[in-house]
Amino acid sequence: MISRSSPAPLSRRHFLFLVGAATTVASADLSETVRAFGAEDPILAGRPLVRYPEKTELILLTSRPPQLETPMSYFEHAITPNEAFYVRYHTFPPPTDIDLSTWRLRLAGHVERPLELSLDGLKSEFSPTRLVAVNQCSGNSRGRFEPRVFGGQWGDGAMGNAEWTGVRLQDLLRRAGVKTGAVEIAFRGFDDPAAPSIPHFAKSLTVNMVADSPDVLVAYEMNGQPLPTLNGFPARLVVPGWYATYWVKHLAEITVLDHEFDSFWMQKAYRIPASPCGCVEPSATVARTVPINRMKVRSFIISPKEGARVPVGRPVGVKGIAFDGGDGIADVEISADDGSSWRRTVLGQDLGPYSFREWSAAWTPTQRGNYSLLVRAVNRVGESQPFEATWNPSGYMRNVIEKIHITAV
Amino acid sequence: MRRTALGLLLIPGIALVLGASAFPQVRSIELPADNAMAELKPGPGVGVVRAQCVACHSTDYIVRQPRSDAKRWESEVKKMISVYGAPIGDADAKVIVEYLAAAYGPAQANATKEKKPSKSGTEAP
Numbered sequence: 001m002i003s004r005s006s007p008a009p010l011s012r013r014h015f016l017f018l019v020g021a022a023t024t025v026a027s028a029d030l031s032e033t034v035r036a037f038g039a040e041d042p043i044l045a046g047r048p049l050v051r052y053p054e055k056t057e058l059i060l061l062t063s064r065p066p067q068l069e070t071p072m073s074y075f076e077h078a079i080t081p082n083e084a085f086y087v088r089y090h091t092f093p094p095p096t097d098i099d100l101s102t103w104r105l106r107l108a109g110h111v112e113r114p115l116e117l118s119l120d121g122l123k124s125e126f127s128p129t130r131l132v133a134v135n136q137c138s139g140n141s142r143g144r145f146e147p148r149v150f151g152g153q154w155g156d157g158a159m160g161n162a163e164w165t166g167v168r169l170q171d172l173l174r175r176a177g178v179k180t181g182a183v184e185i186a187f188r189g190f191d192d193p194a195a196p197s198i199p200h201f202a203k204s205l206t207v208n209m210v211a212d213s214p215d216v217l218v219a220y221e222m223n224g225q226p227l228p229t230l231n232g233f234p235a236r237l238v239v240p241g242w243y244a245t246y247w248v249k250h251l252a253e254i255t256v257l258d259h260e261f262d263s264f265w266m267q268k269a270y271r272i273p274a275s276p277c278g279c280v281e282p283s284a285t286v287a288r289t290v291p292i293n294r295m296k297v298r299s300f301i302i303s304p305k306e307g308a309r310v311p312v313g314r315p316v317g318v319k320g321i322a323f324d325g326g327d328g329i330a331d332v333e334i335s336a337d338d339g340s341s342w343r344r345t346v347l348g349q350d351l352g353p354y355s356f357r358e359w360s361a362a363w364t365p366t367q368r369g370n371y372s373l374l375v376r377a378v379n380r381v382g383e384s385q386p387f388e389a390t391w392n393p394s395g396y397m398r399n400v401i402e403k404i405h406i407t408a409v
Numbered sequence: 410m411r412r413t414a415l416g417l418l419l420i421p422g423i424a425l426v427l428g429a430s431a432f433p434q435v436r437s438i439e440l441p442a443d444n445a446m447a448e449l450k451p452g453p454g455v456g457v458v459r460a461q462c463v464a465c466h467s468t469d470y471i472v473r474q475p476r477s478d479a480k481r482w483e484s485e486v487k488k489m490i491s492v493y494g495a496p497i498g499d500a501d502a503k504v505i506v507e508y509l510a511a512a513y514g515p516a517q518a519n520a521t522k523e524k525k526p527s528k529s530g531t532e533a534p
Contacts, residue, residue, distance in 0.1 A: 048446050053438035063443040063467035092466065093440070100434045148475035150485060194465070197494020229438045264492065 040307055043143035043155045044069075054228045056083040061152055065089035066230065070157040075302045075321050078348065078356040079132070080160035082223050087230045088137055088158060088244070090201045090265075091193035094230060095250055103190070103234055105218065109256035112177030119234050122220060126167040126175075131215055133240035133354035134161045134323045135247055138270060138292050142395035147282050149395040156300065161323070161356040164238045166219030169210055169254075178256055182207045186261045187237050189250035203246050203270075204261035205239070215240045215354070218251060240354035241326025243292050243396075245270045266291055271394070278397050279390035286393060294325035296399035297385055299332055299359075299377035304406055312368050312408040318345075319360040322377035328353035334361055335374040339387060339401070342376070353380075365408035376401045443467045454508030461497050461505060462489070471513070479510035 049057040052068060061067035068087040074080055100119050108114040117125070137158035142151050152158075173185075188202040210216055217238040220227065227233040232249030239246040245265070271289035272278035280286055299322035310316045322329045328350075333342035348358030357377075365371055378384040389400035447469035449455050462471065474485075483506045489495040490502065497505070 046446070048444060050441060050444075052441060060444055060469070061473070062469045063441070063447075065466070066440065096438050096440060098436045100436075150474055150477075150481075153473045153475075195494060198465075199492070229436055233436060268492070 041155060043153060052087065052230060054083065055085075055087070055230065056081075058084065058086065059155070059157065061154060065092040066094060067152055068230075069155055070160055072155075072157055072300070072302060073305075074157075074160075075300060075356070076319070078161055078321065078351055078358050079223060080162060082162070082225055082228050082231070085135075085160040085162065085222070085228065085231055086137070086158050088152075089191070089230075091191065091198055093191075093194060095191050095233075096229075098229065098233055098250075100234060103252070105235060105251060105254070107172055107176045107254040107256075109186075109254075110179045110182045110258045111173075111256050112179060113175070115172065115176050119220060122167055122218065122235065126171050128165050129168050129215075129217055130163055130165045131217070131238075131240060131354060132161065132163045132351040133215075133238060134159060134295070134356055135238075135244045136160075136295055136298075136323075138243040138245050138396045139394070141398040144389070144398060145391065145395045146389070147391075149393060151395050161321075162222045163224065164217055164219040165221035165224070166217035166235070166238060168214060169216040169218060169237075170214055172218065172254070173210070173256070176256075178207070179258075181258045182256045183259055184257045184261045185210055186253075186255045186257055186263070187246075187248040187251060188253040188255070189232075189236075189248050190252035191250050199264035201248070201265055202261075202263045203237075203248055204257070204263065204266055205246065207256075213239075218254075241294055241324075243270075243295055245292060269394075270396075272396055273392055277390050279392050282391050292396055295323070296397050297324040297329075297377050297379050297383050298322065298399045298402075299375045299385065300402055301334070301373055301375050301404050304404070306404045306406075308404075308406045309409050310365060310406055312365050315362040315364045316406075317360065318363050318373065319358065320375060321356040321358055322375075323354075323356050324377070324379040324383065326354050327379045327381045327383070329357040329359075329377050330380045332357070332359040332375065332377045334363065335376075336363060336365075336371055338372060339374055365406075368408050371406050371408060372403050373406060374401055374403050444469050447472045450512040452508055452512045454504040455512075457501050457504045458508050461495065461501055465489075465493070465495060471509070474513065476513055476515050477510075478515050479506055482506050482509040482513070485509075 044059055048060045050060045051057050058068035059071060061069055066087055066089055070084050070086045074084045105117045105122060139151055140154050140158040141156050143153035143155055184204045184206050186202055186204040193200060218235050219238040220235045222231060227236060235251045236249045237247050237251055270292045272292045273280045273286050274288040274290045300320045301318060302320040304310060304316060318334060322332045332345045334345060335342045345359040345361035376385045385399050385401045387401055444467060449458060449468050486502050486505050490497050
């Protein structure tokens with residue numbers, strides 16, 4: 001299926017550069033300075049807790065490119081701290097030296113007046129917009145797919161929720177003046193892969209989608225602070241309600257196109273079956289695919305934790321989060337009898353339709369023994385979560401009803 | 410909003426150089442070394458895998474993948490060559506696939522029967 005014109009192979013010089021880099025990084029030994037993560041979850045077991053620059057201890061998925069997962073305990077609260085926010089790169093190296101005196105955001109292509117903005121210009125020439133939005137990797141929870149699929153074997157922590165401050169993409173486009181005939185808008189960061197043969201990470205949105213989405217931002221702050229380097233400093237795209245693949249980090253170029261964007265990351269990767277669920281039977285052949293887009297409804301129990309022991313006959317505080325693709329959460333329910341009956345939970349503060357919504361409930365186990373606690377959310381347009389996990393070949397968009405096991409003693 | 414000088418000292422691995430403006434103009438970080446806990450299993454061909462695969466990505470990319478047969482591993486190695494331009498010749502590619510299928514093949518998996526995943530044009534990157 002991968003039938004694009006073959007990219008040029010790595011040159012010997014690049015190859016040696018890469019080998020040199022690998023030799024350097026392999027010479028240090030991390031094992032004495034890291035602890036392995038808790039073993040009760042097979043997807044997380046044995047993965048080290050690591051501390052990267054500007055970050056607290058996160059669960060390592062891969063070192064090169066860096067992929068770091070947020071421990072679930074951070075989701076007890078709707079806002080994820082910057083230092084605990086997950087990290088995901090497609091290519092190596094990520095930018096490690098960023099000079100604001102030379103960084104510019106360029107908006108060009110099919111426009112009347114191309115723009116070139118410094119960070120100060122972005123902040124001072126446009127009025128800022130703030131919104132809270134979930135950023136979730138398309139492949140969050142991929143490790144739980146059955147049958148299993150290749151790709152980053154994430155647990156459930158490739159997500160986070162922050163207040164983003166930035167400039168509306170629509171305001172930038174209005175200033176530049178989009179010409180008639182524009183079809184797509186492409187976004188490119190300044191992080192260059194180590195070799196020219198590796199497809200540069202770039203994404204696109206259709207002009208129609210952006211015209212309908214005033215909340216798409218070029219964000220320069222996250223929870224009131226400049227972005228952490230590994231979350232896209234100095235600016236990243238924020239596409240509320242859509243999977244994080246579109247939230248291009250280290251944004252440098254916005255290009256308005258009068259044709260469909262030809263990028264590996266749009267044409268070959270991050271595509272889902274064209275069926276309404278974006279899913280297929282594992283044995284099926286996928287006939288047609290479309291680019292991944294809006295997030296599905298999800299909900300998690302954060303407390304008590306999997307495997308917890310609780311006293312019988314006393315109320316247990318159950319709480320967690322829920323989110324969707326931007327319609328907003330209407331209800332969250334829990335079940336202690338495998339879904340025969342459901343009880344409503346109390347929703348926490350509404351931080352906007354794109355945000356995590358906290359929920360809580362009191363549940364009293366009436367007898368000793370093992371219980372399963374299930375959680376499901378429904379959004380304001382009636383979308384919910386399936387009992388059986390749906391499947392697709394790339395391991396995207398998992399949103400099965402989650403379950404924890406606890407024991408009343 | 411802006412970090413104090415004291416705050417900066419508490420952030421590991423980050424160094425800021427003050428430019429002309431009050432706001433730091435340059436941000437630099439240093440990335441940690443590769444995860445030493447994701448050692449490749451010993452076996453014939455492991456040296457080729459270290460030289461060819463680990464040049465571009467860390468070993469945890471390999472050891473975390475689902476156990477797979479030679480055919481599945483071959484398609485992954487081919488993807489590295491055709492999509493990402495890895496300069497791996499046919500002979501080395503064969504050695505790599507044989508190593509992966511032996512060290513991380515289905516025989517090593519817990520004896521669960523797995524439904525066969527579908528062929529598809531899409532791949533998780």
